[in-house]
Amino acid sequence: MTASPAAAAAAALTTRAQEVSPRIVDDILTLVRQETSSYDLPGLATGLDLLRELTVQRLGRPDHEQRYPGGECGDTLTLTYAGTGAGAGAGAGHVLLVGHYDTVWPTGTLAGWEQLRPSDDGRDRLSGPGIFDMKTGLAQGIWALKLARESGVPLPTVTFLFNGDEEIGSLSSRPVIEETAQKADVTLVLEPTAHGAVKTARKGTGIFQVTATGVEAHAGLAPQDGASAITALSEFVVAAAKVAAPDRGTTINTGLFRGGSAINVVAGQATAGVDIRVSSEAEQARVDEELDAIKVSDPRVRIDIDHAWNRPPMTLNAASAPLLALAREVAREQGRDSLPDTAVGGASDANFVAALGLPVLCGMGAVGDGAHAQGEFIYPDTVPAQTALVAGVLGRLARPLRG
Template identity: 85%
Template sequence: MTASPASPAASPLTARAQEAASEIVTDILTLVRHETSSYDLPGLTAGLDLLREVACHRLGRPDHEQRHPGGAFGDTLTLTYPGTDTGAGHVALVGHYDTVWPTGTLAGWEPPEASDDGRVRLSGPGIFDMKTGLAQGIWALRLVRESGVRVPAVTFVFNGDEEIGSLSSRPVIEEVAQKADATLVLEPTAHGAVKTGRKGSGIFRVTATGVEAHAGLAPQDGASAITALSEFVVAAAAVASPARGTTVNTGLIKGGSGTNVVAGQATATIDIRVSSEAEQDRVDAEFDAIKVSDPRVRIDIEHAWNRPPMTLNTASAPLLDLAREVAREQGRDGLPDAAVGGASDANFVAALGFPVLCGMGAVGDGAHAQGEFIYPDTVPAQTALVAGLLGRLAEPLGG
């Protein structure tokens, strides 16, 4: 069930967030209207400049900032704002600005149909995953600073390669999280629930190398890499075990050089999600055991486990308790948590044993799907929740 917004009178922070709601939504839509596909480097560069501009407009210039090069993909930007005093702690707010949507998607975007309960929806590529969370995080710090309570130092980590594995941003995220007392990841909620469990993920690249030949004159001399790869991906799909939390999806296939040539090479990129290290080991072994029918085709598998499974570790449990306490103080009817199939940058932090909560961002639905949307009436409550948690994290966690 989708979370309902908190009462405007529930707390001063919530009331202030309600007053600022139109400005927060304006910032959300500003970010959405600039497309930032993971594979569009110029778009990512301009999108990060825009995100920095929004942060500086709402918060002023940071004490420290650093842009970490992303190579062929989006850079990672860290912005650190000081706390009210040197002993006020340090919190990391992490969010990605890249999206799965190819540049040009916005022009043909069709808004979703109205919800059954008549609630207003806002839609756009990346609005749910996760540009709403970025804007809410910026405003959360602004609101808690305005409230006059003690505030920790906050480091924003904005990365532009999360959707493709956070290959360049991972060490930056881990370094910041190691220095912080707690990390809040501004990914979307699970229908209002924070995310305390996530599957681990792997991105395997499978290459089939066959023998080229003329498809008409001497097909018998060829060994098709495409045919062999097709056999492999069908066998790989059978490795999936939903009952054990393991899914296998072949998302990309490339191969061949012409329709009249028996393909000499073909590649597949396979997305794998697991809920345990034992399943990682099983998948590795079963992939290596797959055989294709033509012995002339060589199969090479690049086992690339990207994110470890995430569970609610002992360091994060007090952080969840604190978030629930803040939610109650703000008049919310509980704050559920959930385990989900997707992976995020929170997986890296949890694997290191540091306190982290994920899913602190948008309430809506449709991640990675045409028509993804948010409920704008939940924006104030979500912003106030993060703001309130920041205020409480000025003191030692569990203290």
């Protein structure tokens, strides 16, 4: 039986991805070897220059580019490549590919990191700081457009958005992401997969700073005159943990705690950094209300809470459902049995796009595991299929997606 044109094109694309897979992996490792800690501005600047150079090497000079200064964060860069063929011009599609180049790993982590990791399942693994989250996705995204071009199909305009502050909340890049997404028809976020599944729901995040202000006193001569900020804040942290409701998708974690000035002084001040994850706006409102209602035993201590909600919850909105269906259709054409989707606790820049009611798929990048953990890794044998998937989706979006 003769294969359909769509099946033949999909087979050719996946074969080509297999052929160039060693080159894609080389590009991944090139990006990993340049450390880009979220807090290392010189390293971030070098890393972004390297990423831009790599993109230009593979795709040529963009039709438009803009670099947005990040201030105390890494800069954000957009590179736009005009659409081609029958899909170009009026009514053409426009796809935004989003990826962050910053990592959670302090500069210097790379030294001594074991790149090749033994595997219990017999598959090769590649490891390195940021390789899973998310430098593999960056390289795959670049090569996806390259392979889609080589296939000769009409293509949409594609804008790459590379930001250097995602791991610390996209503090500088958020307005750029939101503005650019509103100009595009769909957004694909190149974050790692969840064991091969795309991510269609993510929790919203809060990064709260809680400050306790007490009264200092000598711990030996006049302890009764003091009001310990540390004691009060400890009470608050214990009470805050009880506000969590895992059955409703709400978790609360105090990850940082600092306070006091000396061991023999009743502490006058203490601070705590609290990470909050919620699955709905209703839970967000409940958490705000119940944290504000917490009382500590010593009324002389004042508790101040900075309610810093960083990312809204993400769900599979009506605009994104057709995009998921399209990705699954492409996956089937490329020989996959399925393309599952899932909800995860972590947040990403996709949360911002989904909150605007725009079509977005997240988790289009690496297959591996260990995000934010020593030894994070990818399976290099999945690089061709993931790259071909994004390329195939691009090849179906020469005109705007219709729900």
